[in-house]
Amino acid sequence: MSDTSTKHDAFLRVEDLRVHFPTADGVVKATDGLSFELARGKTLGIVGESGSGKSVSSSAILGLHRGTRAQVSGQILLEDVDLLQLSDEEMRRRRGLDVAMIFQDPLSAMHPYYTVGNQLVEAYRVHNNVSKKAARTRAIEMLERVGIPQPDRRVDDYPHQFSGGMRQRAMIAMGLINNPGLLIADEPTTALDVTVQAQILDLLQDLQREFNSAIIIITHDLGVVAEMADQVLVMYAGKAVEYGPTKELLVRPEMPYTWGLLSSVPDVTADTDSKLIPIPGNPPSLLNPPSGCAFHPRCPHKDKVPGRLCWTVQPELVPGRQGMGHLKRCHLPDPDQVYALEVLPEFDPELASELAQARIPDPAADAAAGPAAGPAAGTAAGTATPDTADERDAQ
Amino acid sequence: MFAYLVRRIIGGIVLLIVMSLVTFALFFASPVNPADFSCGKNCSPAQKKQTAAALGFDDNFFNQWADFGKGVFVGRDFPDDPKLRETAPETIAHCPAPCLGYSRERTANVTSLIKETLPVSVSLAILAFIIWIVGGVLFGVIAALRRGTIIDRGLVGISLVLYAFPTFFVGLLLYKFVAIKWGWVDIPRYETIADGGITGWASSLILPAITLAVFFMAAYVRMTRAYVIESLSEDYVRTARAKGLPARAVTFKHALRAALTPIVTMAGLDFAGLLGGAIITESVFNYPGLGKLAVQANRDYDLPTLVGLVLLLAAFVIIANIIVDVLYAVIDPRVRLS
Numbered sequence: 001m002s003d004t005s006t007k008h009d010a011f012l013r014v015e016d017l018r019v020h021f022p023t024a025d026g027v028v029k030a031t032d033g034l035s036f037e038l039a040r041g042k043t044l045g046i047v048g049e050s051g052s053g054k055s056v057s058s059s060a061i062l063g064l065h066r067g068t069r070a071q072v073s074g075q076i077l078l079e080d081v082d083l084l085q086l087s088d089e090e091m092r093r094r095r096g097l098d099v100a101m102i103f104q105d106p107l108s109a110m111h112p113y114y115t116v117g118n119q120l121v122e123a124y125r126v127h128n129n130v131s132k133k134a135a136r137t138r139a140i141e142m143l144e145r146v147g148i149p150q151p152d153r154r155v156d157d158y159p160h161q162f163s164g165g166m167r168q169r170a171m172i173a174m175g176l177i178n179n180p181g182l183l184i185a186d187e188p189t190t191a192l193d194v195t196v197q198a199q200i201l202d203l204l205q206d207l208q209r210e211f212n213s214a215i216i217i218i219t220h221d222l223g224v225v226a227e228m229a230d231q232v233l234v235m236y237a238g239k240a241v242e243y244g245p246t247k248e249l250l251v252r253p254e255m256p257y258t259w260g261l262l263s264s265v266p267d268v269t270a271d272t273d274s275k276l277i278p279i280p281g282n283p284p285s286l287l288n289p290p291s292g293c294a295f296h297p298r299c300p301h302k303d304k305v306p307g308r309l310c311w312t313v314q315p316e317l318v319p320g321r322q323g324m325g326h327l328k329r330c331h332l333p334d335p336d337q338v339y340a341l342e343v344l345p346e347f348d349p350e351l352a353s354e355l356a357q358a359r360i361p362d363p364a365a366d367a368a369a370g371p372a373a374g375p376a377a378g379t380a381a382g383t384a385t386p387d388t389a390d391e392r393d394a395q
Numbered sequence: 396m397f398a399y400l401v402r403r404i405i406g407g408i409v410l411l412i413v414m415s416l417v418t419f420a421l422f423f424a425s426p427v428n429p430a431d432f433s434c435g436k437n438c439s440p441a442q443k444k445q446t447a448a449a450l451g452f453d454d455n456f457f458n459q460w461a462d463f464g465k466g467v468f469v470g471r472d473f474p475d476d477p478k479l480r481e482t483a484p485e486t487i488a489h490c491p492a493p494c495l496g497y498s499r500e501r502t503a504n505v506t507s508l509i510k511e512t513l514p515v516s517v518s519l520a521i522l523a524f525i526i527w528i529v530g531g532v533l534f535g536v537i538a539a540l541r542r543g544t545i546i547d548r549g550l551v552g553i554s555l556v557l558y559a560f561p562t563f564f565v566g567l568l569l570y571k572f573v574a575i576k577w578g579w580v581d582i583p584r585y586e587t588i589a590d591g592g593i594t595g596w597a598s599s600l601i602l603p604a605i606t607l608a609v610f611f612m613a614a615y616v617r618m619t620r621a622y623v624i625e626s627l628s629e630d631y632v633r634t635a636r637a638k639g640l641p642a643r644a645v646t647f648k649h650a651l652r653a654a655l656t657p658i659v660t661m662a663g664l665d666f667a668g669l670l671g672g673a674i675i676t677e678s679v680f681n682y683p684g685l686g687k688l689a690v691q692a693n694r695d696y697d698l699p700t701l702v703g704l705v706l707l708l709a710a711f712v713i714i715a716n717i718i719v720d721v722l723y724a725v726i727d728p729r730v731r732l733s
Contacts, residue, residue, distance in 0.1 A: 062637055095639035103637075108630040112729055113652055123638040158728045174638070 010077070011214050012038040012061075012182055017074035019053070019060050028286045030056040032238040034074075038231070040181065041208065043215040045229030045246065047222060047261065051283045053238040054218045058184045061216075062101055063091040078182065097127040100175035104187040106167035110159040116143075116170045117155035124177045142173035146203060165196035169203065176207060183208075184216045189224060201227055222265050226250055234258050237284050237294035240317055244326030254320040254328040254335035256299045256343075263347035277347055293331065301338055305331040396724065396731070403720060407713040414709040415702075419460045422698050428452065449474035450499060463702075466494035473497040495706065496699030498692075505703035508688060512672075515585050515684035519607065519676070520669035522600050526608035527615055528662055532655070534612075535619020539654075540646065542624060550616060558613035566606040566679035574602060583680050603680045607673050611665060619658060626654035656726050660719050667715030671708030 019031040031053040038044045046054045059065060060072050066088050076083040078098060083091060103109035110119055120139035121132060128135070136155070143151035146169040159167055168188060175183055185204065189197035201224060208215055217228050225232050225246060232249045234242040234257065242255040253259055260279035281298040284290050296302045296310040309315075309331045317329045321336060332338060345352040431443060438446075447453040450473065451462055465471060470492040472480070480487055488504070490497050495505040538550040557565075573579050586599035626632065627650050635649040672686030681687070685704060692700035724731040 064633065064636055067642075092639050092641065095637055097639060101637045103630060103634060105630065109634045111631040111635070111649055111653070113727060115728075122640065126639050126641075126644075160729050174634075 010037045011040040011079060013075070013077040014057075014061070015075040015077070017057060017060060017076060018072070019056050019065060020071045020073075022069060022071065023287070026287050029238050029289070030070075030286055031060065034233075034235075034238075034240055036231070036233055036240070036243065038182075038214045038216065040214050041212045042230045043208065043217060043228050045225035045232045046216060046218045046235060047220060047225055047232060048235035049220060049283045051286070052235040053286070054235055055186055056238075057235075058101070058186060058216055058218055061182075061184060062095055062099055063088075066091065093127070096123055096175075096180070097178045098180055099182045099184065100178065100180040101184040101186060102168070102171045102175040102188055105191045106164070106171040107159060107191075109171060110167065110174075112159060115156050115158055116162065117157075119159075120155075120170070120174050120177055123174050127178050138177065139173075142177050143170065146170070146173040146176075146207075147199075148173075164192050165199060168192060168196075168200050172200070172203065172207070176211065176213075179211055180213060182214045182216070184218070186218045187220070188217065189221070190219070197224075204228065220261075222250070222261055234261070237289050238286055239294065239329065240327070241295065241329045242327065243317065244320075244328075245324060248322060248324055248326050252320075252322055252326075252336060253339060254322075254326070254332075255295075255330045256301050256332070256335075257295045259339060259343045260298075263343065267348065293329070301332060301342075304338065305333070399724075400717075400721065403717045407717055410713055411706065411710055415463070415706055416460065418702050418705045419456065419463070422702060423456050423459075427696060449476075450497075451475065463496065466490060466492065466496070468492055470494045495703035498697050498700045500692075500695045500697045501700070505700050508700060509685065509703060509707060512683055512685045512688045514587065515682050516672045516677070516686060517670055518585075518596065518600055519603055519673060519682065519684060520666060522597065522604035523607035523611070523669065523673075524662070524666050526604060527611040530608070531612040531615025532619050532658065535616045536623055536651065538616065538620040539623035539627065542620075547620075551620065554613040554616040557609050558617070560609070562606060562610055562673075562675045563679050565609050566603065566676055569602050569606055570680065583682075585682050585684075603673075603676050603682060606679070607669070607676045615658070615661075618661065619654070622654040622657055623650060626650045629653065656723070659722055659726065663715045663719035663722070664712065667711045668708075670711045671704070 014034060014036050017031055017034040018029070021028040021030060034053075034057055036044060046057070048054050056065075060070075061076055061078075061083065063083060063086075065072050072084060074084065078094075083094070083099075086094070110116070114122075117136060117139050120142060121135040124130070124135045124138050125132070130138075140151045140155050143155060148154050148166055148169055154162070154166075159170070162170060168191075172188075175185075183204075188204070189200050192200060204215065204217075205228065207213070215228070217224065219225060229246045232242075232244065232246050233240050234249075234255065236257050242249060242253065242258050249258070250262070253262060257279070260277070263277040264279060266276055279298055280300075284294055284297070290297050292309065292311045292313055293299070293302075293315055299310065302310040313331070315329045315331050317327050320326045320328045328335070340352065340355055344355070428443075428447065431438065444453065451459060454462070462471060462475070471490055471494050473488045473490060476487075488497055488502070490504045490506070493506060495509065497504055498508060501508060534550050534554070538547045541547045570583070574582050580598060580601060583602045584599060586595045588596045590596075591599060627646075629650070631653075632645060632650050635645045640649075670685075672684050672689055674686035674690055676682075677684040677686035678690055685707075688700065689704050691697070692704065
C-alpha cells in the first residue's frame, strides 16, 4: 500500500495473462497472453465479441477461476502484489474489498431470496467487523449515493421489486460498498434500456471521480467505450489485437477487426447512404484457433499483405504508425491508407470526405496521399459503392 | 397471502368433490354388482334386491353420491330404513360422521378401518421420509460439491443401482438377510408407540422404512445433485464469490438455499402419496396399513372401502399441494409478493 504514490501510474498491471481450460478435446485458450496497465482513476474499456475472452480475463483478476479446472498463468499486479501468487484465502479477502465486480444482468446476479439490503450488508460485513445495524446504515447510504429513491424503505425490497436500472444501481452500490480501488464492470449496461444505460454510465463516472477508483469496463458497445474509457483494449480470440488511448484508437484504428466493430455500430446522425457492415463469419474456435492471424478467415484485407503472411505468421502486438502507446496486431503495412480510403467511406462517407479534404492541403502528405486519394478511392470502393465515390468526387 | 390461502382451500374442496364424483362414477360403471358379494352364493333375485337396498346400492348414481356426502358430515345408517329401525334395531349398522361408507365384507365402517390402519402407514411414511430426505439431500449435496470425483461417481452409481431395484426385491432382501439370517433386528412386526415406546415403534418399522426410503433416496440423491450443480453455476453464486464471501457461505447460504426449493415441493408431494399407504412394502412385510387394506379391498371387491381410500389419498395429495405452495411462498419471496 505504501508505494501507491510511487507506482501511481500502474495501479493494476496485467502481464502475459493466460487462462486455459483443459477439455476432453484439447486446451481452450480463452485468454492467451494478455497485458495491460491501468492507473487509479482511469478507465480501461475491453471490447470484443462474445467469446473473445473479455469476461474470462476479468474473472481471472478477481480470482474467480480458483477451484475450477482453469489454468491461469502470468502476472496480475495490483499495487505490485501479484494476485495470482496469493493463497485462496488471501485472494478471497481481497475480493469485494480491493477488487469488485458488477455483472451484466443484475436480475440473475442478485440472489432472488435475499433483500437488496441483506445482500449489501453481507458484502460490507464480510470485510468490515461491524454490527448489522451499522452495516445497514452503510447500505442505505450507498443506495442513496447511487440514486435509489427512498433508500431506507427500498433497502428491504427484493431484487425483483426493483426495475432493471435500479437493480444495476443496487449492484453498483454493492460493488462500491467497500470502496474498492478497482471496479470491473462486465457489460454493465447491456441488459438495460438505452436511456437507463446513459444514467448508469453517468453514475459510474461520477462515482469514479468521487472514489478515484480504476474501472475496467467490458463491453461490445463502442459507444460505451467512447463515453467512458481512457484506454481501449480490443480482444479477439483471447488476445489483444489493438490497444491504445480511446480517442486515438477510435479515430485512427489500425486493425481490420476494429474497423469491423466500428462499421457495425449504428450511427444516429449518419445519413441513409452510410451502411452498417457486419463482420462476416463467426468468432473463431478457441480450441483450434486459425493459423497465422486469428482474424484472417474473416478479414477482407488479408490479400493486401504479401506472401500470405496472414495465413502463416501470427502478427505481434507492436506500436502502430501513430505511436502514442497505440499498439496493434496486424500485418497490413499501410492500415491508415486502407482505413481512410476503403473502410471509412463505406460506413461513414461524410467523415471520410471531411478527412480527405483535410488531407489534401496538408503539404507533407500531399505527394503521397493527396493526388492518390480520389482515384484510389474510386477504384477501391467503386465496385462496392459507386454512389459514395461519386458523391466524394462531386464534393 | 390470506386470500390466496382461502382461494386454495376452496379450490381443494371443489377438487375433492369432483374426485368423489369421478370415483363414484367409475365404480358405478363397473359390471359387478357389489351386492352380489354380500348376499352369498345361493342368492335369489329377491334376496339380491333386498341386499342391494340394504346397502344403498339400488338408488341412482346421484342419490347414492348425495347419501355418501351426507354421511361424511352427519353420519348414516346401513340400511337407512325407518321401519327396520323400529322392528329390528340390532340389524342396523350405524356409521357416525365422518362416515366414508360401510364395508359389508369386513362388517365395519370404512372410517374405523382407516383409523385402524392409518397409523401404520403414517408411521412408515414418516420414518421413511426422514431417512430418504436426510440421506438423499446429504448425499446429493456431497455429490454435487465433489462433482466429477470418485465420491460423486460412487454416489451416483450406487443410487442408480438402488433406483433400479424393485421395492419388493429390496424388501425381501432385507427381510431375508437382516432380519432372518443375521438376526440384526427382530422379525418385523408393527408395534404402536403405546405398546413399545418410541424405540419399539421405530425399530419395528426400520426395515420397511428403509425399504421404502431406498427407492426415494436414490431418486433424491440424483435430483439434489442436479439442482445443486445448476444452482452453483448461477450468476448470483458468482456474485457471492465476487463479494469475497467464504466458500462455506457461498455454498450453504447462496447456492443451497435456491437449490433446495424445488426439492421441498417434490418431497411434500411424495410424502403425501406415501401417507395413502405403501402397497408393496406393506404387503411384503405384512404390515396392516392402508396399502394392505387397499389390496384386500380390491381383491374382495369391497367398493365402499376402496372409495373411502381413494378419497382419503386424494385429500392427502390436495392438502400437501396447498402446504407445499404456502411453503414455497415462505421460501421464495418472488412467489410471496407477486
